[in-house]
Amino acid sequence: MITENKDHIPPHKNITAALVLADGSIFWGYGVGATDTIVGEVCFNTSITGYQEILTDPSYAGQIVTFTFPHIGNVGTNDQDLESTVPAARGLIIREDITAPSNFRNRTTLQNWCTARSLVGISGIDTRRLTRRIREQGAPSGVICHSPDGTFDIPALMKQAQSWPGLEGMDLAAEVSCTETYQWSEKRWTLENGYQNNDTPKAHIVAVDYGVKRNILRCLATVGARITVVPATATAEDILALNPDGIFLSNGPGDPAATGEYAIPVIRKLLDSNIPMFGICLGYQMLALAIGAKTSKMHQGHRGANHPVMDFNTNKVEITSMNHGFMVDKDSLPDSARISHISLFDQTLCGFELKDKPVFSVQHHPEASPGPQDSHYLFDRFMELIAKHA
Numbered sequence: 001m002i003t004e005n006k007d008h009i010p011p012h013k014n015i016t017a018a019l020v021l022a023d024g025s026i027f028w029g030y031g032v033g034a035t036d037t038i039v040g041e042v043c044f045n046t047s048i049t050g051y052q053e054i055l056t057d058p059s060y061a062g063q064i065v066t067f068t069f070p071h072i073g074n075v076g077t078n079d080q081d082l083e084s085t086v087p088a089a090r091g092l093i094i095r096e097d098i099t100a101p102s103n104f105r106n107r108t109t110l111q112n113w114c115t116a117r118s119l120v121g122i123s124g125i126d127t128r129r130l131t132r133r134i135r136e137q138g139a140p141s142g143v144i145c146h147s148p149d150g151t152f153d154i155p156a157l158m159k160q161a162q163s164w165p166g167l168e169g170m171d172l173a174a175e176v177s178c179t180e181t182y183q184w185s186e187k188r189w190t191l192e193n194g195y196q197n198n199d200t201p202k203a204h205i206v207a208v209d210y211g212v213k214r215n216i217l218r219c220l221a222t223v224g225a226r227i228t229v230v231p232a233t234a235t236a237e238d239i240l241a242l243n244p245d246g247i248f249l250s251n252g253p254g255d256p257a258a259t260g261e262y263a264i265p266v267i268r269k270l271l272d273s274n275i276p277m278f279g280i281c282l283g284y285q286m287l288a289l290a291i292g293a294k295t296s297k298m299h300q301g302h303r304g305a306n307h308p309v310m311d312f313n314t315n316k317v318e319i320t321s322m323n324h325g326f327m328v329d330k331d332s333l334p335d336s337a338r339i340s341h342i343s344l345f346d347q348t349l350c351g352f353e354l355k356d357k358p359v360f361s362v363q364h365h366p367e368a369s370p371g372p373q374d375s376h377y378l379f380d381r382f383m384e385l386i387a388k389h390a
């Protein structure tokens, strides 16, 4: 492992990758995956499992993920733990070299999988040091350059990192959304049966895809929904014409405030229909904007699988999976909304419900993938709300 420096010359001849931050810091390491140069916001995730799900979560579009857990890649990759097929994380930063996979579900190494997906990574990085720096100074823009012959144009890489505009004000949801409407009936994976379909649906949910994770759709199918997934640009009329019993607003990448042109007016119209509605993460943030609340960029964000959240409906604490860099400002919630969930790490707002409409939403990821399953009850809560309003 080589610690960061500002010297433009690689410290030895085996170096095949560089991570260059906008402030000029250089971290040298070893290339993983595709031979390319990528730019994005450098964030960190503290989960100890689920790197494949994290890297395929469309909410990470525009981001480079630093894994704080040192052993990434040691269970290989498979075809089942994918959260999407659309572009998601741009790159990965890891501590240890990827070792030979050891898991009965493995199909191919993380190294080959990254190459096949055009994902660029760097290993050999002091991820503790990098994470401390993000905690102290916020998530920086950065570039990973994977160069097998060990040549790097550091000033050009620095310039590329500095000229990247950052996620604030950036709309990425429309880029990762599906373009055609489709049906979904697959339920959550089990060791005994793999993926099974829900063939006896109890309700029809229209899910608006701002970058939806497959496990959210699977959780909805598991609690009994038939799901129609529509593109982020679907109008309220398109959605209502499908005759939904419930409407779901998905997670997704980028700045929620940047979706104001297309998503917010649609959500406002949908609220008028009084159809039960549930939002997760970006969907929650956009719902908040639609009722007049405000969102802002967080200093370092929440990304991990051990975030404690309090549910005020039951006064129970749930350990949750999180992945967000923006938040809804608690004080900006209008009187029409009631706080339902709060982060016990930093007291930020994690959920609200509307007082006079069958609408609720959460900032965390109840579908997990990866992470603890404590929050699965929220999908049941949605189905109960739908049954009550049928």
Ligand SMILES: NC(=O)CC[C@H](N)C(=O)O
Pocket (backbone or CB within 6 Å): 059, 250, 251, 252, 253, 254, 255, 256, 280, 281, 282, 283, 323, 324, 325, 326, 327
């Ligand atoms: N997982 C998500 O939906 C993330 C929402 C939003 N892009 C954020 O970073 O806060």
